[in-house]
Amino acid sequence: MCTVSFLDLIQQGLLQLDLRVDIIWDYRDLFIRGIYYTIILSMSGVGIGLVLGLFAGMAKLAKTIWIRWPAIAYIEFFRGTPLFVQIMLLHFAVLPTLFGRSPSPVISGIIALALNSGAYISEIFRAGIQSIARGQMEAARSLGLSHSMAMRYIILPQAFRRMIPPLGNELIVVLKDSSLLSAIAAPELANAARITMGATSRPWEPYMTIAIIYLLITLILATLVSRLERKLDYGRHSRS
Amino acid sequence: MVDTAAANQTSTEDKGQSTASHRKPLISVRGVHKFFGKHEVLKGIDLEVYAQEVLVIIGPSGSGKSTLLRCLNLLETYQKGEIIVDGKNLSDPKLNVDAIRRELGMVFQQFNLFPHMTVLDNLILAPTKVRKQSREEAVQKARELLKKVGLADKENAYPEALSGGQQQRVAIARALAMRPKAMLFDEPTSALDPEMVKEVLDVMKDLAREGMTMVVVTHEMGFAREVGDRVIFMDQGEIVEQGTPQDVFGHPNNERTKAFLSKVL
Numbered sequence: 001m002c003t004v005s006f007l008d009l010i011q012q013g014l015l016q017l018d019l020r021v022d023i024i025w026d027y028r029d030l031f032i033r034g035i036y037y038t039i040i041l042s043m044s045g046v047g048i049g050l051v052l053g054l055f056a057g058m059a060k061l062a063k064t065i066w067i068r069w070p071a072i073a074y075i076e077f078f079r080g081t082p083l084f085v086q087i088m089l090l091h092f093a094v095l096p097t098l099f100g101r102s103p104s105p106v107i108s109g110i111i112a113l114a115l116n117s118g119a120y121i122s123e124i125f126r127a128g129i130q131s132i133a134r135g136q137m138e139a140a141r142s143l144g145l146s147h148s149m150a151m152r153y154i155i156l157p158q159a160f161r162r163m164i165p166p167l168g169n170e171l172i173v174v175l176k177d178s179s180l181l182s183a184i185a186a187p188e189l190a191n192a193a194r195i196t197m198g199a200t201s202r203p204w205e206p207y208m209t210i211a212i213i214y215l216l217i218t219l220i221l222a223t224l225v226s227r228l229e230r231k232l233d234y235g236r237h238s239r240s
Numbered sequence: 241m242v243d244t245a246a247a248n249q250t251s252t253e254d255k256g257q258s259t260a261s262h263r264k265p266l267i268s269v270r271g272v273h274k275f276f277g278k279h280e281v282l283k284g285i286d287l288e289v290y291a292q293e294v295l296v297i298i299g300p301s302g303s304g305k306s307t308l309l310r311c312l313n314l315l316e317t318y319q320k321g322e323i324i325v326d327g328k329n330l331s332d333p334k335l336n337v338d339a340i341r342r343e344l345g346m347v348f349q350q351f352n353l354f355p356h357m358t359v360l361d362n363l364i365l366a367p368t369k370v371r372k373q374s375r376e377e378a379v380q381k382a383r384e385l386l387k388k389v390g391l392a393d394k395e396n397a398y399p400e401a402l403s404g405g406q407q408q409r410v411a412i413a414r415a416l417a418m419r420p421k422a423m424l425f426d427e428p429t430s431a432l433d434p435e436m437v438k439e440v441l442d443v444m445k446d447l448a449r450e451g452m453t454m455v456v457v458t459h460e461m462g463f464a465r466e467v468g469d470r471v472i473f474m475d476q477g478e479i480v481e482q483g484t485p486q487d488v489f490g491h492p493n494n495e496r497t498k499a500f501l502s503k504v505l
Contacts, residue, residue, distance in 0.1 A: 133352075135348060135350050135352040136352060136354065138315055138348070138352065139346075139348060139352035139353075139354070139411075140354075141315070141338075141341060142313055142315065142341055142344070142345075142346035142348075142415075143341070143342065143345075143365070143366035143370065143414070143415070143418060144338045144339070144341045144342025144366055144370040144418060145338070145365075145366060145369065145370060146338050149369055149370075153365060153369065154354055157356050158354075158355065158356050161356070
Protein backbone atom coordinates (compact mmCIF):
# COMPACT_ATOMS: atom_id res chain seq x y z
CA MET A 1 0.00 0.00 0.00
CA CYS A 2 2.67 2.36 1.13
CA THR A 3 5.18 1.23 -1.54
CA VAL A 4 2.66 1.50 -4.32
CA SER A 5 1.89 5.11 -3.52
CA PHE A 6 5.64 5.80 -3.25
CA LEU A 7 6.30 4.39 -6.73
CA ASP A 8 3.37 6.42 -8.02
CA LEU A 9 4.97 9.49 -6.58
CA ILE A 10 8.25 8.79 -8.39
CA GLN A 11 6.45 8.10 -11.66
CA GLN A 12 4.52 11.30 -11.33
CA GLY A 13 7.70 13.16 -10.49
CA LEU A 14 9.55 11.79 -13.53
CA LEU A 15 6.65 12.76 -15.76
CA GLN A 16 6.69 16.23 -14.33
CA LEU A 17 10.42 16.43 -15.03
CA ASP A 18 9.73 16.04 -18.70
CA LEU A 19 13.35 15.11 -19.51
CA ARG A 20 14.50 16.62 -22.82
CA VAL A 21 17.42 14.85 -24.44
CA ASP A 22 17.49 17.40 -27.25
CA ILE A 23 19.04 19.94 -24.89
CA ILE A 24 22.11 17.74 -24.61
CA TRP A 25 22.14 17.32 -28.39
CA ASP A 26 22.11 21.09 -28.84
CA TYR A 27 25.08 21.47 -26.54
CA ARG A 28 26.91 18.32 -27.71
CA ASP A 29 30.10 20.15 -28.74
CA LEU A 30 30.47 21.43 -25.22
CA PHE A 31 30.14 17.91 -23.77
CA ILE A 32 32.50 16.32 -26.30
CA ARG A 33 35.11 18.98 -25.56
CA GLY A 34 34.37 18.34 -21.87
CA ILE A 35 35.17 14.62 -22.18
CA TYR A 36 38.40 15.46 -24.02
CA TYR A 37 39.58 17.95 -21.42
CA THR A 38 38.49 15.85 -18.45
CA ILE A 39 40.68 13.04 -19.75
CA ILE A 40 43.59 15.33 -20.70
CA LEU A 41 43.52 17.15 -17.35
CA SER A 42 43.37 14.05 -15.19
CA MET A 43 45.87 12.02 -17.23
CA SER A 44 48.42 14.84 -17.30
CA GLY A 45 47.78 15.54 -13.64
CA VAL A 46 48.38 11.94 -12.62
CA GLY A 47 51.30 11.62 -15.08
CA ILE A 48 53.16 14.51 -13.50
CA GLY A 49 51.87 13.42 -10.10
CA LEU A 50 53.63 10.06 -10.61
CA VAL A 51 57.00 11.76 -11.01
CA LEU A 52 56.35 14.10 -8.06
CA GLY A 53 55.11 11.18 -5.99
CA LEU A 54 58.12 9.02 -6.81
CA PHE A 55 60.54 11.68 -5.63
CA ALA A 56 58.47 12.76 -2.63
CA GLY A 57 57.92 9.13 -1.61
CA MET A 58 61.62 8.29 -1.80
CA ALA A 59 62.54 11.56 -0.08
CA LYS A 60 60.22 10.70 2.78
CA LEU A 61 62.16 7.45 3.26
CA ALA A 62 65.52 9.24 3.22
CA LYS A 63 67.75 9.14 6.28
CA THR A 64 68.69 12.84 6.04
CA ILE A 65 66.17 15.07 7.77
CA TRP A 66 66.76 17.92 5.26
CA ILE A 67 65.52 15.72 2.46
CA ARG A 68 62.75 14.11 4.48
CA TRP A 69 61.29 17.25 6.00
CA PRO A 70 60.34 19.16 2.80
CA ALA A 71 58.74 15.98 1.45
CA ILE A 72 56.65 15.58 4.60
CA ALA A 73 55.60 19.26 4.50
CA TYR A 74 54.54 18.94 0.87
CA ILE A 75 52.62 15.72 1.41
CA GLU A 76 50.84 16.90 4.53
CA PHE A 77 49.85 20.25 3.02
CA PHE A 78 48.30 18.79 -0.11
CA ARG A 79 46.61 15.93 1.70
CA GLY A 80 45.42 18.10 4.55
CA THR A 81 43.77 20.95 2.62
CA PRO A 82 40.78 20.76 0.24
CA LEU A 83 41.58 20.40 -3.45
CA PHE A 84 39.07 23.19 -4.13
CA VAL A 85 41.10 25.60 -2.00
CA GLN A 86 44.33 24.46 -3.67
CA ILE A 87 42.85 25.13 -7.11
CA MET A 88 41.72 28.63 -6.11
CA LEU A 89 45.03 29.47 -4.46
CA LEU A 90 47.07 28.28 -7.42
CA HIS A 91 44.99 29.79 -10.18
CA PHE A 92 44.18 33.16 -8.63
CA ALA A 93 47.09 33.74 -6.24
CA VAL A 94 50.24 31.62 -6.58
CA LEU A 95 50.61 31.31 -10.36
CA PRO A 96 49.69 34.96 -11.21
CA THR A 97 52.20 36.12 -8.57
CA LEU A 98 54.91 33.88 -10.01
CA PHE A 99 54.31 34.64 -13.70
CA GLY A 100 52.74 38.09 -13.56
CA ARG A 101 49.53 37.07 -15.30
CA SER A 102 46.79 34.49 -14.93
CA PRO A 103 47.66 31.23 -16.62
CA SER A 104 45.07 29.40 -18.68
CA PRO A 105 42.66 27.34 -16.56
CA VAL A 106 43.97 24.19 -18.26
CA ILE A 107 47.54 24.87 -17.13
CA SER A 108 46.44 25.78 -13.60
CA GLY A 109 44.24 22.70 -13.56
CA ILE A 110 47.01 20.33 -14.55
CA ILE A 111 49.37 21.86 -11.98
CA ALA A 112 46.78 21.64 -9.23
CA LEU A 113 45.86 18.03 -9.99
CA ALA A 114 49.55 17.08 -10.32
CA LEU A 115 50.51 18.61 -6.98
CA ASN A 116 47.50 17.12 -5.24
CA SER A 117 47.78 13.62 -6.70
CA GLY A 118 51.59 13.70 -6.25
CA ALA A 119 51.06 13.94 -2.50
CA TYR A 120 48.76 10.92 -2.47
CA ILE A 121 50.89 8.97 -4.95
CA SER A 122 54.00 9.55 -2.81
CA GLU A 123 52.28 7.62 -0.03
CA ILE A 124 51.46 4.84 -2.50
CA PHE A 125 55.12 4.72 -3.55
CA ARG A 126 56.34 4.78 0.04
CA ALA A 127 54.05 1.92 1.02
CA GLY A 128 54.99 0.01 -2.14
CA ILE A 129 58.72 0.40 -1.53
CA GLN A 130 58.40 -0.55 2.12
CA SER A 131 56.34 -3.62 1.25
CA ILE A 132 59.33 -5.14 -0.59
CA ALA A 133 61.16 -7.26 1.93
CA ARG A 134 64.44 -5.92 3.29
CA GLY A 135 66.18 -9.04 2.02
CA GLN A 136 65.77 -7.85 -1.56
CA MET A 137 67.72 -4.67 -0.87
CA GLU A 138 70.36 -6.62 1.06
CA ALA A 139 70.76 -9.17 -1.72
CA ALA A 140 71.17 -6.41 -4.30
CA ARG A 141 73.66 -4.48 -2.17
CA SER A 142 75.62 -7.63 -1.37
CA LEU A 143 76.18 -8.08 -5.12
CA GLY A 144 77.80 -4.65 -5.23
CA LEU A 145 74.85 -2.69 -6.65
CA SER A 146 74.64 0.88 -5.38
CA HIS A 147 71.55 2.04 -3.51
CA SER A 148 70.14 3.77 -6.57
CA MET A 149 70.82 0.78 -8.83
CA ALA A 150 69.13 -1.52 -6.32
CA MET A 151 66.13 0.82 -6.26
CA ARG A 152 65.95 1.00 -10.02
CA TYR A 153 66.44 -2.65 -10.93
CA ILE A 154 65.15 -4.51 -7.88
CA ILE A 155 62.90 -2.53 -5.55
CA LEU A 156 60.92 -0.22 -7.86
CA PRO A 157 59.95 -2.82 -10.48
CA GLN A 158 58.52 -5.03 -7.73
CA ALA A 159 56.98 -2.13 -5.84
CA PHE A 160 55.39 -0.78 -9.01
CA ARG A 161 53.52 -4.01 -9.57
CA ARG A 162 52.04 -3.81 -6.09
CA MET A 163 51.21 -0.16 -6.62
CA ILE A 164 49.06 -0.66 -9.70
CA PRO A 165 45.74 -1.19 -7.87
CA PRO A 166 46.12 1.87 -5.59
CA LEU A 167 47.47 3.93 -8.52
CA GLY A 168 44.44 2.96 -10.59
CA ASN A 169 42.29 4.04 -7.69
CA GLU A 170 44.08 7.37 -7.55
CA LEU A 171 43.55 7.93 -11.28
CA ILE A 172 39.82 7.37 -10.81
CA VAL A 173 39.72 9.74 -7.84
CA VAL A 174 41.56 12.44 -9.82
CA LEU A 175 39.27 11.96 -12.79
CA LYS A 176 36.25 12.64 -10.59
CA ASP A 177 37.95 15.47 -8.68
CA SER A 178 38.84 17.20 -11.94
CA SER A 179 35.19 18.34 -11.91
CA LEU A 180 36.24 20.90 -9.29
CA LEU A 181 38.18 22.66 -12.06
CA SER A 182 34.85 23.97 -13.35
CA ALA A 183 35.28 26.58 -10.62
CA ILE A 184 38.10 28.18 -12.65
CA ALA A 185 36.24 27.57 -15.93
CA ALA A 186 38.50 24.82 -17.22
CA PRO A 187 36.63 23.47 -20.27
CA GLU A 188 35.96 20.03 -18.78
CA LEU A 189 32.76 18.02 -18.25
CA ALA A 190 31.41 19.69 -15.12
CA ASN A 191 31.97 23.06 -16.75
CA ALA A 192 29.96 21.91 -19.76
CA ALA A 193 27.10 20.92 -17.46
CA ARG A 194 27.31 24.19 -15.58
CA ILE A 195 27.15 26.25 -18.79
CA THR A 196 24.27 24.16 -20.15
CA MET A 197 22.29 24.55 -16.95
CA GLY A 198 22.95 28.28 -16.94
CA ALA A 199 21.74 28.68 -20.48
CA THR A 200 18.65 26.44 -20.26
CA SER A 201 17.78 26.60 -16.56
CA ARG A 202 17.51 22.81 -16.62
CA PRO A 203 19.64 20.97 -14.01
CA TRP A 204 18.55 17.36 -14.63
CA GLU A 205 19.66 16.70 -18.19
CA PRO A 206 23.21 18.12 -18.12
CA TYR A 207 24.14 16.74 -14.71
CA MET A 208 22.62 13.29 -15.31
CA THR A 209 24.50 13.21 -18.61
CA ILE A 210 27.91 13.96 -17.13
CA ALA A 211 27.23 11.58 -14.20
CA ILE A 212 26.74 8.77 -16.73
CA ILE A 213 29.83 9.82 -18.70
CA TYR A 214 32.01 9.91 -15.54
CA LEU A 215 30.68 6.50 -14.57
CA LEU A 216 31.46 5.03 -17.98
CA ILE A 217 35.01 6.42 -17.99
CA THR A 218 35.77 5.16 -14.48
CA LEU A 219 34.38 1.71 -15.30
CA ILE A 220 36.58 1.51 -18.40
CA LEU A 221 39.61 2.65 -16.39
CA ALA A 222 38.97 0.09 -13.66
CA THR A 223 38.83 -2.67 -16.28
CA LEU A 224 42.08 -1.51 -17.90
CA VAL A 225 43.84 -1.38 -14.55
CA SER A 226 42.84 -4.89 -13.57
CA ARG A 227 43.98 -6.14 -17.00
CA LEU A 228 47.36 -4.47 -16.57
CA GLU A 229 47.64 -5.98 -13.13
CA ARG A 230 47.07 -9.46 -14.50
CA LYS A 231 49.48 -8.90 -17.37
CA LEU A 232 52.29 -7.92 -15.01
CA ASP A 233 51.78 -10.93 -12.79
CA TYR A 234 55.19 -12.33 -13.58
CA GLY A 235 56.09 -15.97 -13.37
CA ARG A 236 52.61 -17.37 -13.87
CA HIS A 237 53.30 -18.45 -17.44
CA SER A 238 56.62 -20.09 -16.79
CA ARG A 239 55.27 -22.37 -14.09
CA SER A 240 55.75 -25.92 -15.29
CA MET B 241 81.85 -42.64 7.42
CA VAL B 242 85.02 -43.94 5.80
CA ASP B 243 84.29 -41.80 2.72
CA THR B 244 83.87 -38.76 4.88
CA ALA B 245 87.13 -39.28 6.68
CA ALA B 246 89.02 -39.81 3.43
CA ALA B 247 87.51 -36.74 1.80
CA ASN B 248 88.32 -34.75 4.87
CA GLN B 249 91.92 -35.83 4.82
CA THR B 250 92.52 -34.96 1.20
CA SER B 251 90.78 -31.64 1.52
CA THR B 252 92.83 -30.66 4.58
CA GLU B 253 96.01 -31.66 2.79
CA ASP B 254 95.14 -29.45 -0.17
CA LYS B 255 94.26 -26.62 2.11
CA GLY B 256 97.41 -27.05 4.19
CA GLN B 257 99.55 -26.34 1.15
CA SER B 258 97.51 -23.47 -0.19
CA THR B 259 97.17 -21.78 3.18
CA ALA B 260 100.90 -21.91 3.60
CA SER B 261 101.39 -20.11 0.30
CA HIS B 262 98.89 -17.34 1.18
CA ARG B 263 100.13 -16.08 4.51
CA LYS B 264 98.38 -12.73 4.49
CA PRO B 265 94.77 -13.02 5.64
CA LEU B 266 92.06 -12.09 3.13
CA ILE B 267 89.79 -10.95 5.93
CA SER B 268 90.92 -9.87 9.33
CA VAL B 269 88.74 -8.77 12.21
CA ARG B 270 90.29 -7.02 15.21
CA GLY B 271 88.53 -6.22 18.46
CA VAL B 272 85.11 -5.70 16.90
CA HIS B 273 82.27 -4.67 19.18
CA LYS B 274 78.70 -4.19 18.07
CA PHE B 275 75.72 -2.89 19.99
CA PHE B 276 72.01 -3.05 19.24
CA GLY B 277 71.02 -0.16 21.47
CA LYS B 278 72.47 -1.04 24.86
CA HIS B 279 72.72 -4.74 24.09
CA GLU B 280 76.23 -5.79 23.13
CA VAL B 281 75.94 -8.47 20.44
CA LEU B 282 79.63 -8.71 19.57
CA LYS B 283 82.07 -8.40 22.47
CA GLY B 284 85.50 -7.96 20.94
CA ILE B 285 85.88 -10.38 18.07
CA ASP B 286 89.31 -11.25 16.65
CA LEU B 287 89.36 -13.40 13.58
CA GLU B 288 91.36 -14.09 10.46
CA VAL B 289 90.32 -15.76 7.25
CA TYR B 290 93.00 -16.90 4.83
CA ALA B 291 92.59 -17.36 1.10
CA GLN B 292 91.18 -20.74 0.10
CA GLU B 293 90.21 -21.53 3.64
CA VAL B 294 86.80 -22.78 4.75
CA LEU B 295 85.93 -21.24 8.09
CA VAL B 296 82.79 -22.53 9.75
CA ILE B 297 81.11 -20.57 12.53
CA ILE B 298 78.81 -22.49 14.83
CA GLY B 299 76.98 -21.56 17.99
CA PRO B 300 73.53 -21.25 19.54
CA SER B 301 70.90 -18.81 18.21
CA GLY B 302 71.61 -15.27 19.29
CA SER B 303 75.31 -15.91 19.73
CA GLY B 304 76.13 -13.16 17.21
CA LYS B 305 77.46 -15.42 14.47
CA SER B 306 75.17 -14.09 11.71
CA THR B 307 75.77 -10.52 12.87
CA LEU B 308 79.52 -11.07 12.64
CA LEU B 309 79.17 -12.45 9.11
CA ARG B 310 77.00 -9.51 8.07
CA CYS B 311 79.60 -7.08 9.45
CA LEU B 312 82.13 -8.48 6.99
CA ASN B 313 80.33 -6.90 4.02
CA LEU B 314 78.85 -4.04 6.03
CA LEU B 315 75.25 -5.18 5.94
CA GLU B 316 75.65 -4.42 9.65
CA THR B 317 77.74 -1.63 11.10
CA TYR B 318 79.98 -2.09 14.12
CA GLN B 319 80.91 0.46 16.77
CA LYS B 320 84.45 -0.47 17.80
CA GLY B 321 87.43 -2.27 16.31
CA GLU B 322 88.33 -2.77 12.68
CA ILE B 323 87.71 -5.16 9.84
CA ILE B 324 90.09 -5.39 6.90
CA VAL B 325 88.91 -7.10 3.74
CA ASP B 326 91.26 -7.59 0.82
CA GLY B 327 93.57 -4.92 2.23
CA LYS B 328 90.85 -2.32 2.71
CA ASN B 329 89.75 -1.06 6.10
CA LEU B 330 85.96 -1.14 6.41
CA SER B 331 86.06 1.62 9.06
CA ASP B 332 87.55 4.05 6.54
CA PRO B 333 84.88 6.71 5.92
CA LYS B 334 86.11 7.17 2.33
CA LEU B 335 85.73 3.47 1.59
CA ASN B 336 83.67 2.50 -1.44
CA VAL B 337 81.36 -0.01 0.20
CA ASP B 338 80.09 -1.32 -3.14
CA ALA B 339 83.64 -2.15 -4.22
CA ILE B 340 84.11 -4.32 -1.11
CA ARG B 341 80.76 -6.01 -1.49
CA ARG B 342 81.35 -7.07 -5.06
CA GLU B 343 84.43 -9.03 -3.89
CA LEU B 344 82.39 -10.92 -1.27
CA GLY B 345 79.57 -13.14 -2.46
CA MET B 346 76.79 -13.58 0.05
CA VAL B 347 74.22 -16.35 0.36
CA PHE B 348 71.24 -15.73 2.62
CA GLN B 349 69.04 -18.01 4.67
CA GLN B 350 65.96 -16.84 2.73
CA PHE B 351 67.67 -17.07 -0.72
CA ASN B 352 66.51 -13.53 -1.64
CA LEU B 353 66.34 -14.19 -5.36
CA PHE B 354 64.78 -11.39 -7.38
CA PRO B 355 61.26 -12.70 -8.02
CA HIS B 356 60.54 -10.44 -11.00
CA MET B 357 63.47 -11.79 -13.00
CA THR B 358 64.21 -15.15 -14.58
CA VAL B 359 67.00 -17.27 -13.16
CA LEU B 360 69.34 -16.14 -15.94
CA ASP B 361 68.53 -12.47 -15.36
CA ASN B 362 69.16 -12.94 -11.64
CA LEU B 363 72.64 -14.16 -12.52
CA ILE B 364 73.64 -11.57 -15.10
CA LEU B 365 72.26 -8.44 -13.42
CA ALA B 366 75.26 -7.60 -11.24
CA PRO B 367 77.96 -8.69 -13.73
CA THR B 368 76.47 -6.47 -16.45
CA LYS B 369 75.49 -3.49 -14.27
CA VAL B 370 78.33 -3.49 -11.78
CA ARG B 371 81.22 -5.22 -13.57
CA LYS B 372 80.09 -3.77 -16.92
CA GLN B 373 80.49 -7.09 -18.68
CA SER B 374 78.85 -7.51 -22.05
CA ARG B 375 75.58 -9.42 -21.99
CA GLU B 376 77.08 -12.27 -24.04
CA GLU B 377 80.00 -12.69 -21.66
CA ALA B 378 77.73 -12.60 -18.61
CA VAL B 379 75.25 -15.06 -20.12
CA GLN B 380 78.02 -17.47 -21.01
CA LYS B 381 79.42 -17.40 -17.48
CA ALA B 382 75.92 -17.66 -16.01
CA ARG B 383 75.16 -20.78 -18.05
CA GLU B 384 78.46 -22.30 -16.90
CA LEU B 385 77.52 -21.64 -13.29
CA LEU B 386 73.98 -22.96 -13.67
CA LYS B 387 75.40 -26.14 -15.12
CA LYS B 388 77.75 -26.37 -12.19
CA VAL B 389 74.92 -26.14 -9.65
CA GLY B 390 72.88 -28.60 -11.70
CA LEU B 391 70.22 -26.19 -12.96
CA ALA B 392 71.18 -25.68 -16.59
CA ASP B 393 67.60 -26.35 -17.67
CA LYS B 394 66.10 -23.70 -15.40
CA GLU B 395 67.56 -20.51 -16.84
CA ASN B 396 64.20 -19.23 -18.06
CA ALA B 397 62.24 -20.19 -14.95
CA TYR B 398 61.11 -17.61 -12.42
CA PRO B 399 62.23 -18.18 -8.81
CA GLU B 400 58.73 -18.95 -7.56
CA ALA B 401 58.61 -21.97 -9.88
CA LEU B 402 61.66 -23.50 -8.16
CA SER B 403 61.96 -25.53 -4.97
CA GLY B 404 63.80 -24.07 -1.98
CA GLY B 405 66.90 -26.14 -2.69
CA GLN B 406 66.93 -25.05 -6.32
CA GLN B 407 66.46 -21.41 -5.33
CA GLN B 408 69.39 -21.59 -2.95
CA ARG B 409 71.58 -23.15 -5.62
CA VAL B 410 70.61 -20.32 -7.97
CA ALA B 411 71.48 -17.86 -5.20
CA ILE B 412 74.93 -19.44 -4.87
CA ALA B 413 75.42 -19.25 -8.64
CA ARG B 414 74.28 -15.61 -8.60
CA ALA B 415 76.90 -14.73 -5.98
CA LEU B 416 79.59 -16.64 -7.90
CA ALA B 417 78.74 -14.80 -11.12
CA MET B 418 80.53 -11.76 -9.68
CA ARG B 419 83.69 -13.88 -9.36
CA PRO B 420 84.10 -12.93 -5.71
CA LYS B 421 87.29 -13.45 -3.73
CA ALA B 422 85.34 -15.06 -0.89
CA MET B 423 81.85 -16.37 -0.22
CA LEU B 424 79.84 -15.69 2.91
CA PHE B 425 77.08 -18.15 3.79
CA ASP B 426 74.48 -17.10 6.36
CA GLU B 427 72.72 -20.30 7.46
CA PRO B 428 72.19 -21.35 3.85
CA THR B 429 70.24 -24.51 4.67
CA SER B 430 68.20 -23.38 7.67
CA ALA B 431 65.11 -22.44 5.64
CA LEU B 432 65.13 -25.64 3.58
CA ASP B 433 63.05 -28.76 3.87
CA PRO B 434 65.28 -31.59 5.13
CA GLU B 435 65.32 -33.44 1.80
CA MET B 436 66.81 -30.39 0.06
CA VAL B 437 69.65 -29.70 2.46
CA LYS B 438 72.00 -32.18 0.81
CA GLU B 439 71.81 -30.71 -2.71
CA VAL B 440 72.85 -27.31 -1.37
CA LEU B 441 75.62 -28.68 0.84
CA ASP B 442 76.95 -30.70 -2.11
CA VAL B 443 77.31 -27.52 -4.16
CA MET B 444 79.11 -25.89 -1.24
CA LYS B 445 81.45 -28.87 -0.89
CA ASP B 446 82.35 -28.63 -4.57
CA LEU B 447 83.14 -24.98 -4.09
CA ALA B 448 85.36 -25.71 -1.11
CA ARG B 449 87.18 -28.39 -3.07
CA GLU B 450 87.87 -25.89 -5.86
CA GLY B 451 89.61 -23.67 -3.34
CA MET B 452 87.00 -20.97 -2.81
CA THR B 453 87.50 -19.00 0.39
CA MET B 454 84.37 -19.50 2.45
CA VAL B 455 82.96 -18.27 5.73
CA VAL B 456 79.97 -20.39 6.65
CA VAL B 457 77.53 -19.80 9.48
CA THR B 458 75.61 -23.03 9.87
CA HIS B 459 73.88 -25.51 12.10
CA GLU B 460 75.02 -28.39 9.89
CA MET B 461 77.61 -30.03 12.12
CA GLY B 462 78.29 -32.77 9.56
CA PHE B 463 79.27 -30.12 7.01
CA ALA B 464 81.42 -28.26 9.53
CA ARG B 465 83.27 -31.44 10.40
CA GLU B 466 83.73 -32.65 6.87
CA VAL B 467 84.47 -29.47 4.93
CA GLY B 468 85.69 -26.95 7.49
CA ASP B 469 89.38 -26.20 7.74
CA ARG B 470 88.74 -24.32 10.92
CA VAL B 471 85.72 -24.18 13.21
CA ILE B 472 84.79 -21.31 15.46
CA PHE B 473 82.32 -21.71 18.29
CA MET B 474 80.58 -18.51 19.31
CA ASP B 475 78.38 -17.89 22.32
CA GLN B 476 76.94 -14.63 23.69
CA GLY B 477 78.91 -12.43 21.32
CA GLU B 478 82.30 -14.03 21.95
CA ILE B 479 84.51 -16.56 20.24
CA VAL B 480 84.65 -19.23 22.88
CA GLU B 481 86.67 -21.84 21.09
CA GLN B 482 88.35 -22.36 17.74
CA GLY B 483 90.48 -24.94 16.05
CA THR B 484 90.38 -27.74 13.53
CA PRO B 485 87.08 -29.64 13.31
CA GLN B 486 88.82 -32.59 14.95
CA ASP B 487 89.79 -30.46 17.95
CA VAL B 488 86.52 -28.59 18.38
CA PHE B 489 84.26 -31.58 17.86
CA GLY B 490 86.61 -34.25 19.20
CA HIS B 491 88.13 -32.59 22.25
CA PRO B 492 86.31 -29.40 23.14
CA ASN B 493 88.00 -27.59 26.04
CA ASN B 494 85.37 -25.09 27.03
CA GLU B 495 82.33 -26.05 29.08
CA ARG B 496 80.00 -23.97 26.89
CA THR B 497 81.28 -25.71 23.75
CA LYS B 498 80.75 -29.08 25.38
CA ALA B 499 77.24 -28.16 26.46
CA PHE B 500 76.34 -26.90 22.98
CA LEU B 501 77.79 -29.88 21.16
CA SER B 502 76.08 -32.34 23.46
CA LYS B 503 72.77 -30.80 22.40
CA VAL B 504 73.34 -30.75 18.65
CA LEU B 505 75.38 -33.84 17.95
